[in-house]
Amino acid sequence: MTIRVLTGVTTTGIPHLGNYAGAIRPAIRASQQADVDAFFFMADYHALIKCDDPERVAVSRRAIAATWIACGLDVEKVTFYRQSDIPEIPELTWMLNCVTGKGLMNRAHAYKASVDKNELAGAEPDDGVTMGLFSYPVLMAADILMFNAHKVPVGRDQVQHLEMARDIAKSFNHLYGRGKDFFVLPEVQVEEDVALLPGLDGRKMSKSYDNTIPLFEGGRKALKSAIARIVTDSKGPGEAKNPDDSHLMALYQAFSTREQSQAFRQQLLDGLAWGEAKQALYDLLETMIAPMRERYEALMARPQDIEELLQVGARKARSYATPFIHELKAAVGLRDPLSTAGAKPEAKVRKARFVNFRDEDGSFRFRLMDADGQELFLSRSYADPKQAGAVIKALQGEAAADLLRVQDGRLTVQWQDQVVAELDAGAREAIEQALATFRDE
Numbered sequence: 001m002t003i004r005v006l007t008g009v010t011t012t013g014i015p016h017l018g019n020y021a022g023a024i025r026p027a028i029r030a031s032q033q034a035d036v037d038a039f040f041f042m043a044d045y046h047a048l049i050k051c052d053d054p055e056r057v058a059v060s061r062r063a064i065a066a067t068w069i070a071c072g073l074d075v076e077k078v079t080f081y082r083q084s085d086i087p088e089i090p091e092l093t094w095m096l097n098c099v100t101g102k103g104l105m106n107r108a109h110a111y112k113a114s115v116d117k118n119e120l121a122g123a124e125p126d127d128g129v130t131m132g133l134f135s136y137p138v139l140m141a142a143d144i145l146m147f148n149a150h151k152v153p154v155g156r157d158q159v160q161h162l163e164m165a166r167d168i169a170k171s172f173n174h175l176y177g178r179g180k181d182f183f184v185l186p187e188v189q190v191e192e193d194v195a196l197l198p199g200l201d202g203r204k205m206s207k208s209y210d211n212t213i214p215l216f217e218g219g220r221k222a223l224k225s226a227i228a229r230i231v232t233d234s235k236g237p238g239e240a241k242n243p244d245d246s247h248l249m250a251l252y253q254a255f256s257t258r259e260q261s262q263a264f265r266q267q268l269l270d271g272l273a274w275g276e277a278k279q280a281l282y283d284l285l286e287t288m289i290a291p292m293r294e295r296y297e298a299l300m301a302r303p304q305d306i307e308e309l310l311q312v313g314a315r316k317a318r319s320y321a322t323p324f325i326h327e328l329k330a331a332v333g334l335r336d337p338l339s340t341a342g343a344k345p346e347a348k349v350r351k352a353r354f355v356n357f358r359d360e361d362g363s364f365r366f367r368l369m370d371a372d373g374q375e376l377f378l379s380r381s382y383a384d385p386k387q388a389g390a391v392i393k394a395l396q397g398e399a400a401a402d403l404l405r406v407q408d409g410r411l412t413v414q415w416q417d418q419v420v421a422e423l424d425a426g427a428r429e430a431i432e433q434a435l436a437t438f439r440d441e
């Protein structure tokens with residue numbers, strides 16, 4: 001079975017080396033597996049929640065798209081698109097909003113963190129909290145559920161959002177599914193074996209710590225100057241360095257073969273100067289980055305090329321999303337009046353029926369029941385069940401006028417001059433109606 005893997009990147013920044021090692025490289029590798037159907041997208045609607053600088057969002061979307069392609073993403077195999085090119089996603093977001101408890105959103109870590117901060121500062125709890133921030137997890141659920149992704153690789157901070165996506169999917173399935181599950185329940189995939197890449201100061205490499213090494217931006221000069229700023233201890237040339245206590249070593253290891261990193265480790269133990277160690281790291285990174293950077297720069301110089309690839313991606317994504325959103329809209333009652341897709345199945349029409357049974361004395365009898373399950377008459381007894389069956393068959397096939405006789409206020413049901421049942425004349429109309437339904441079939 002192919003599994004659908006989906007992940008998104010919020011478009012507020014320019015990818016750095018930590019993004020490459022922690023997200024881009026593992027995602028591209030995973031997408032190359034034969035049984036994986038990968039969906040990668042730029043979460044540019046999510047960007048508006050965190051950032052009100054239009055230029056920054058615009059530049060970031062382009063840079064992220066170019067970076068992923070330059071790093072080797074196969075846009076033929078992978079569905080690669082921008083969230084804002086898929087109008088079905090905000091449509092689904094609204095439908096999901098309508099099945100999502102406000103209480104569920106109250107528990108979101110990101111929202112609670114804002115409230116806590118406000119309380120600490122003595123401000124109103126919801127100060128500065130937009131509806132975008134508050135309902136961020138619903139938009140993210142729509143991203144995932146729109147394509148019925150099985151697996152969603154994310155950072156640890158996103159695990160709660162995946163749990164919420166599952167809860168929201170369950171609510172929708174339960175409310176509208178009528179025995180059918182519209183949404184697959186997505187599974188979170190936290191990349192355990194991707195070691196956190198340390199930044200210049202040894203803490204996790206992150207824009208918020210301002211300790212990043214750029215991937216492509218600024219070219220090799222910027223790479224070199226960032227590496228020069230890596231913090232080391234004060235051991236001089238010739239003094240043995242402890243590789244296990246050096247984030248420079250950790251950075252080297254993240255991008256080298258086992259042999260390379262073993263040799264480097266030995267050189268540090270043997271007293272390699274920090275300046276030389278930095279040069280070695282630069283050479284290693286530059287060799288890896290240079291061909292990708294060349295592709296990146298070519299793409300950034302031709303925005304039209306990126307755009308064309310993204311439009312192909314959007315079409316691929318929408319070929320799934322468009323029919324699915326129609327199905328979902330129909331399920332909630334927003335169906336196309338000219339289409340029968342998703343219409344409520346016709347209620348099963350209940351009909352009159354014969355019920356035969358064996359009486360206490362061992363003989364066989366039957367009842368005619370009306371559509372509401374009320375008994376219309378009870379037949380006489382037959383010794384042989386086949387006889388009873390033959391009479392039922394006849395009653396289903398003959399015209400009522402030939403079967404029903406009224407005399408002295410009594411109604412008899414007759415077949416071949418035999419009285420099948422005798423009852424009050426007032427029942428005539430109901431019996432005629434019931435018998436007529438058999439012949440209408």
Ligand code: TRP
Binds near residue numbers: 010043046158
């Ligand atoms: N919230 C994610 C992040 O900040 C980005 C994102 C948006 C995402 N929609 C998604 C990730 C859907 C996975 C699936 O990292």
